[in-house]
Amino acid sequence: NAGVMQNPRHLVRRRGQEARLRCSPMKGHSHVYWYRQLPEEGLKFMVYLQKENIIDESGMPKERFSAEFPKEGPSILRIQQVVRGDSAAYFCASSPSGTAGEKLFFGSGTQLSVL
């Protein structure tokens, strides 16, 4: 009965490096959402994906950030050339479908620290 799995739990990168965050949704879930939580802030929506499709990326920064959810394997949130301001907790959530009325199931998050 595995829940949403995120790895790594903690990721340390130096400025200019790339960060890759992975998310495996719950079994049977085909919808994945990424959220970012900055210190003392709420959860900010970043992107919503279904298998092989980006449905809504209205919360993604225009540059350096990308996300994918391939047919096989986990969803990946990729941050290129990280800066200190990217330091945050990144949460992935999944749902069986995107219809209204369904709750999201969250992973434990990846804490990204940029030195």
Add this chain to the structure above:
Amino acid sequence: DQQVKQNSPSLSVQEGRISILNCDYTNSMFDYFLWYKKYPAEGPTFLISISSIKDKNEDGRFTVFLNKSAKHLSLHIVPSQPGDSAVYFCAARGNRDDKIIFGKGTRLHILP
């Protein structure tokens, strides 16, 4: 431009008393509302939800009230227990939108 607002960053309540957490929203297209609870170093977990066609939903010690005309909802926890100490996020979704928008959260402290 915050569409979901939780104006109280923190709240302290005596064990056994009622905890009331408040949330306001600005988008009249929201038609489904949720409350999530979060412990440190863990992801948020779903607590309770309410559709806009209702004004109250109850689940054990937790009750959510929705006032559509005021664009306000509240979460009542009674009686409050030590394990209720956590951050509570109010969230909302529009009827044509699959993403859920979260507030900044309220940190609830249950005092012994």
